[in-house]
Amino acid sequence: MSKLAPAYLLLGPEKGLKDDFIREIRETLTKISGQDLEETRHYAFETEIPSLVSELQNGSLFSSARLVFLLSAEEIKKKSDLDLLKDYLKNPSPEVTLILISEETKFDESVKKALEKHSKDSVKIYWEMYESQKKGWLINHFRTLGLTIGQDESEFLLEMVENSTDQLKSEGEKLLSFYGKGRTLTMDDLETYLSHSKEETVFSLFEMTMEGDMEQTMEVLHKILLSQDKDAVGLLSGLLWQFRNLLTLRQHLDQGLPSDEAFLQGKIRTTKKGKTTYLKGSQRFSTKDLETVIILFSEYEVRLRGARTEWQSLILELFLYQILIKKGHRERALESL
Missing domain, CATH: 1.10.8.60 (Helicase, Ruva Protein; domain 3)
Structure with a gap:
């Protein structure tokens, strides 16, 4: 890797390539400093930018090289916060490498220009591969x-x-x-x-949901959230993809097609076990139920994106409760969350 910049902005949805780049930065800094790095992580939606800048400017008692991450950087929207970042970038700390990370592909242009004054490689966009x-x-x-x-x-x-x-x-x-x-x-x-994998997945969560077993569904959810560095919004997206498949299957079954033909016409490719799961779901949910559930996904995605990390598990539990017990129909008590 060429000479490191004091700060980077990594944009786009492709996490793997971002991680590869961060790994290069980490290895280079470790080699230069000759000691373990001090690393800290912050989320923009719960971090006060003045406090972050103060942390960046103050030296560390434990390490001469620090790596500071600011995730969900797209949440920095106040002009005063953006101005603070630009002021910091005019005279960044030589001990700190700041990495701003966002899944979005756009960011404040003035901050990007301040970053690129240090290096044209300071701003990178990692696009997800086309399907x-x-x-x-x-x-x-x-x-x-x-x-x-x-x-x-x-x-x-x-x-x-x-x-x-x-x-x-x-x-x-x-x-x-x-x-x-x-x-x-x-x-x-x-x-x-x-099936032999020890880790639960979004697909085993969907399977338990189709079984209608609340206790097992919640157990799988908690295992996923505890055993993986799992993004709650990503988990919701994985469930949404399967529910859309289920809605497609249910619509074809409503037309009187045999199940094998319904899978074929709906272009739903899965295993024998997967077909069994989908057919159970088609018996549990009507087309109207599934249409209601699909709408519910959008509402809960907004809630998850705006929630603190510690609240995300509870929000997902409430979401699954509404699917399993209420089949997507909302209750007033839940609408206020």
Whole structure:
């Protein structure tokens, strides 16, 4: 890596490539300082920018090199806060590397210009791969690992796991360990692997929701939130994708199509176990119920994005309660949250 800048702005939805870049920065700083870094993380929606700037300007008693992260940077909207950041960037601390992170692709232009005065590489946008690119990337990456995966199987795996490159690389390593080099992965292989995985996923959460078991659903939710660095909004998005599939299936079944034909017409690719889960859901929820649930997703996404981290688990619990018990129909007591 070339000479480090005092601050960076990393934009865009592709987390894996951001993590790769941060890893390079961390390794370079460690090499330069010759000691472990002091790292701190802040979220813009719960951090006072004056306090953050004060922290950046004050020296550390424990390390001569500090890495400070400000996540959800798009939440910095007040002119006074933006001006404070620009003033800091005019004379940044030599001990600190500040990294602003946002999933958005746009940011205040004046702050970007202040960053780029230090280095043109200070502002980076990491775009998520197009859907049409993901399968090709996955197939090629698995080939480098010594695994073969087909078009349908790669599409299924992309539906089952998070699509960031870091997560896909991790799944590839796990599958390699599970089956060994030279394996041609089938749908049954992927289902077996996922069922033996110790970690609960958004798909097992959907499965428990379709079972209608409140206790088991909440247990799976808590395991996901505790065992993974899981983004609550991302978890909600994974559930939404499956509920949209379920709505499509329910609509085709309402037209009188046999279940196999309904899956085919709805372009819903899944395993035998997945089909069983979807069919259970189609029996539990009517088309009207599912349309109501889909609307509910948008409302709860807004709530999650505006909530403190410690409140997100409770919000998800209330969301699942409304799906399981009320089938998406709201209660006045919940609307105030």
